[in-house]
Amino acid sequence: MTPPVNEQRLEMRGISMEFPGVKALDDVHFSVKRGEIHALVGANGAGKSTLMKVLAGAYASYEGTILFDGVPLAIDSPNAAKRAGIEIVYQEVDTALVDYLTVAENICLDMLASGQLKGVIRRRRYEEIAERALQKLKASIDVRQRVSELRLAEKQLVLIARALVQESRFLILDEPTAPLSGRETEQLFRIIRELAEKEHLGVIFISHRLQELFEICESISVMRDGKMVSRQLLAGQTKETVVEQMLGRRLQKSSREARPAGAPSLELDRITVAGQLDEISLTVRAGEVIGIAGLVGAGKTELCKTIFGSIPVTSGLMRLAGETRRIRSAYDAVRLGIGLVPEERRKEGILVADPIEQNMTAASLKQFVNRFGFVEKKKERAAANRIVQQLSIKVSDTRQRAAELSGGNQQKVAIGKWLLADASVLVLDEPTKGVDVGAKAEIFQVIDQLAAEQKAVIYASSELDELLAVTDRIYVMYDGQIVFEATTSETTEEQLLWYATGGQQHE
């Protein structure tokens, strides 16, 4: 006897997975029923995305078993997952759609790829299939339109429609609401609820916005450091208890003393970038380290790049050392003494194929040119060696290529570049991304050093514990706005996470 549809359960048992040097998943158990809307949460790097990728067949090898209705499934490819009725809508909506195909063609893409639609392409047939799928979602989108003409929210619906064309039993939504407005989010929720009720679709919902989970999910699984911490009903939980489970501890206030700070080096006055940043005001003083906290997508990177002139400002003022300045390009920013250590170190921060010394002098090469316009390589090397010593960068020779350094040392090279350029304001975007614990501590030391030299440092990170360890004051961003400001010694990780996940004041 098969059990009623709503008792059919998708189960992951003892899933373990290792990436070089990291245990990404450690004996994880997870399950979801058909018709259930289940939340999956965890801090950055807790393993939720990896777990869902396993379920969607993105990895061919992992330990553990996946069962549906008690029967083991061999999920080792996206196609195998689809055959089992598991669909995933990844966070990066744009990468999953083909811009110059129509909505109908995009929705039918999987069926075409899996060979369910064969032979001559009959446009009418595609359009019928697509229309039916979109009707399920109650979405009025013209299926003949090109995807490039759609708004982000519509694209999301197209992706969900694509997932539902086939007989899906489970749908994984990875941060689906990040790009949506409040109204669009509500509409999406209504659709999800209906699908769960009528089509018995099991939904796994990943979101950083805790508030939402309470609106739509009935149960929740919390992950931390590659392990499953708990699975329970959401009723009876509060945001605070969920946050505590995510962090695994209650944090006391940080005991750091604030550094003595000088005059304001950089002030932002209601800086707005249409669609990305909303009236950002902040101040950072000489000798001070301020933190920009926020989860992925909160607008930290956009803020960093705006300060650095590579995103044009819609309105608002920037003052450097008290003087109003217009920074229209990265070139302007560098000239005015701002340095940026970007988030994507290998892609944007350092020149991997070039020698360390050339990396270091790239922003200040003028200083190393003699009066005939030739680069003085001896002087360049001497300067590079000075920075290598000052920041204790582990290299044998400054002629080594930057690619040969470890992540932490590469990051120090990226910081060293701005020391040579004598930047007075340093913007660090996720500077510890992808570096090990030891290197982290060393980067913190470097930052201490920078502050001691009266540099103004802006430290943007989603790693709240790091912000607490290294900054003097913290601004929390959510949805392109600064929603909270605190002196580091008077706040806690919980409080920061509360605001970073969209918590309101006085709650």
Next chain:
Amino acid sequence: MNDVLHEPAAQPEAPRTAAGKPVLRFLNDWGIVLAILALILFFAMTAPNFLQGTNLVNILRSISIVTIIAIGLTVSLTVNGFDLSVGSTATFASSLVVSFFVWYSLPLGVSIGLALVIALAVALVNILLIVKFKIPDLFATLATMFIFEGVAMTYTGGGSISAGMPRLDGTPTVGLIPESFLKISQAPWIILIMLVVVAVTHVFLNHTRHGRFLYIIGGNPEAAHLTGIRVNRYRAVAYLIAGLLAAVGGILLASQVGSSQINAGSGYLMPAVAAAFIGSSFAGQGKPNALGTLVGACLVGILENGLVMLSVPYYSLNIIKGAVLAIALASTYYRFKKN
């Protein structure tokens, strides 16, 4: 746990790879030089006149124009930009300079100067298309290649220009091509010009701030931008230099031929590309560089000269030249992948 397991495992591996590496590396870095030596040896044995002084000067003279155009291409390659229009630029410049002599009887300096300046229009269009409109370089310069091939042909009326020949509408011409202009492409001068272009470009690329920036942009435009380098400005400069040197090549071509021929420059694109790509692996630089390009041009020139001496028909030469280009590209990109 992992760290403990990883550390010793990595150690025995290092010497193992190091043992086989030097030979491969040497081949990779000095392969072109070895190839040139092998070719010289081969041709010296098979073609008796090959090693004669006059023939060697001949080779140098024949590669001068290719080298100069290839050096321009090298500069555009430093910012990772490819310029297919160098051949058309050369054609355009050559018809301009000859027309100034023959049609308008302009003096030597003025003719050359004007031809260079006007031929820079190609580079300006390239810059507009690539830097402003963000068209991928290959497509943009493919378009300008055709546009200016057409412009040059329209300008000359679809025919060649030489002294004493009436214009296509029948107007007689009185201008002459000055002797001094024809001299430029004679033995010592054209070789000297080539060497100066190579030397200046070498110093510019390797010893000045601007050259360093060009390479940085080619290596990682995003990082260059976030370092405060004016990426677009430097890319424009690179295309300007490429255009300028292509125009110089075209003028030398006119001097060599003593007239302006239809599509005279188009034949130089392929060997120039080959020279620049062959040269990028020279001395283990792994990036486009002026000295390497000179060496690459030597390889192509020696190959062509030797094959002609061996009486390989001219219409079959392209097979071998094309194959050499393919091998040069393969070695460049194969290495990229491994990196």
